[in-house]
Amino acid sequence: MNRVKENLDKIEERINNKNDELRKLRQEKKRIKDAYLVKVGQQYINLLKLTNPEIEYEEVGDYLAKKIIEVKNKEKKVKDSKNTNGNFDLSTSQNDFN
Numbered sequence: 001m002n003r004v005k006e007n008l009d010k011i012e013e014r015i016n017n018k019n020d021e022l023r024k025l026r027q028e029k030k031r032i033k034d035a036y037l038v039k040v041g042q043q044y045i046n047l048l049k050l051t052n053p054e055i056e057y058e059e060v061g062d063y064l065a066k067k068i069i070e071v072k073n074k075e076k077k078v079k080d081s082k083n084t085n086g087n088f089d090l091s092t093s094q095n096d097f098n
Contacts (some may be wrong), residue, residue, distance in 0.1 A: 037068065 045060050 039065050044064065048055055048060050
């Protein structure tokens, strides 16, 4: 009986270790995604400043904030549209990402 309990404890420990690894990977994914969004945002601001030097940084920031919120809402909508078969409803047009 003790041996079974020991085996169960070992299995539980391995599961906890895997959960920790998964959590760390998810954090790293979020960090990379956030860094990417910052870099893209900076490039977009530079592009806007080149094409329209009169534009104010506040206007660009407001525009980017609205776009980020739109993208996050679309991502949430895709996650929410997951049905019981594990399929996604990817009925978004290409214009949604431009």
